[in-house]
Amino acid sequence: MKKYNFEQFNAGSPEAIRQVLNERESQTLSKNAVLSSDGLRRHHEEKLGEGYRQPFSQDVDRILHSLAYTRYIDKTQVFYLIDNDHITHRVLHVQLVSKIARTVGRFLMLNEDLIEAIALGHDIGHTPFGHDGERILSEICQSVGIGAFHHNVQSVQFLDKVERKGRGWNLCLQTLDGIMCHDGEVHNQTLNPIRKKTFKKLDHEAEAKKHQPGKELIPMTLEGCIVRMADTIGYIGRDFEDAIRLGMIQRQDLPAGVKKLLGDTNGTIVYNLVTDVIQNSFESNRIAFSPEVADVLKRFKAFNLERIYMNPSVKTHLVTIKHLFEFLFEKSLQDLVSGNQSSVIFTRFLKGMSDSYLSSHTNGEIVRDFIAGMTDKYFLRQFPEAMRPKSIGS
Secondary structure (H helix, E strand, O other), X not given: OOOOOOOOOOOOOHHHHHHHHHHHHHHHOOOOOOOHHXXXXXXXXXXXXXXXXXXXXXXXXXXXXXXXXXXXXXXXXXXXXXXXXXXXXXXXXXXXXXXXHHHHHHHOOOOHHHHHHHHHHOOOOOOOOHHHHHHHHHHHHHXXXXXXXXXXXXXXXXXXXHOOOOOOOOOEHHHHHHHHOOOOOOOOOEEOOOOXXXXXXXXXXXXXXXXXXXXXXXXXXXXXXXXXXXHHHHHHHHHHHHHHHOOOOOHHHOOHHHHHHHOOOHHHHHHHHHHHXXXXXXXXXXXXXXXXHHHHHHHHHHHHHHHHHOOHHHHOOHHHHHHHHHHHHHHHHHHHHHOOOOOHHHHHHHOOOOHHHHHHOOHHHHHHHHHHOOOHHHHHOOOOHHHOOOOEEO
């Protein structure tokens, strides 16, 4: 491997350091990887050409410093309103996905900065109260004519159009595409990237998904495909362990076929899934599980759906939560229409918002963004204590 003499590149120059990093990528990464020098932003930024950081590394920093990332700390993963400090929250899930995806990416010699940016940003758009909150908000959004709500599309909406008071973070196309196409609930044995997308295509896919909920979105990069697979790897065994911890299921309940091939602990499950995807994707232009593992993983998902995600004990407060979503959406909509400047949507969300955001979003879309961005606790604080559901003791 070539060794670089930083003196040769005038190491005191940030641009020279970036040149060294770019050249190293071109010589060490797979021919199927995305090079950082190919990162494409929607808006040109003059100063970006003056620093030593590469585009996807900058995207990671921007996501980490976003307000939406900070709110991960109190966003439900699966189990909400349960008093147990050891249950997975959204912030831990995205960190697990990032670690898993970067591990796979390292073995496949892909761009780990791009992988990390996609992984850390992939769930930014999740509502309070997890997928239950997402389904409730989607029903409301459709009823007011703004299309279905999807957290992956909303993740791009936050990072591209809502953050920084409507200016967005101007992230790279490859980062935003991977975030929007990450859907880990969709089962795939193989993912073949659809290359050569544009921002116009990204915007078209986001809009189409709102009106065609079944439309499948495929990442434009192998790095995006890895995060999509890692999303499943990150939650499938972890949710199983959390359900055991809460007494919902027992370890021996796991189907024998799943246990035989993947194991019955999260650590073993993650290791076996990661190993399988590396072995079946190495030096390939696609990311894949073996047919046997893909079949077992599909059965594992079905088991979790029946025994965990649809378990009545998880849905104890669902009716109340649905009522609160509907009430808050309608109230916020009325506050916008009446111009109630003292209301929380004006004082905590729209204050200082850019004219470009205000002029390009309907009232329904503004309320959607306002509510989707809330943490579980902040959502509940919008209501008198008597209306709030009580947490279940562990």
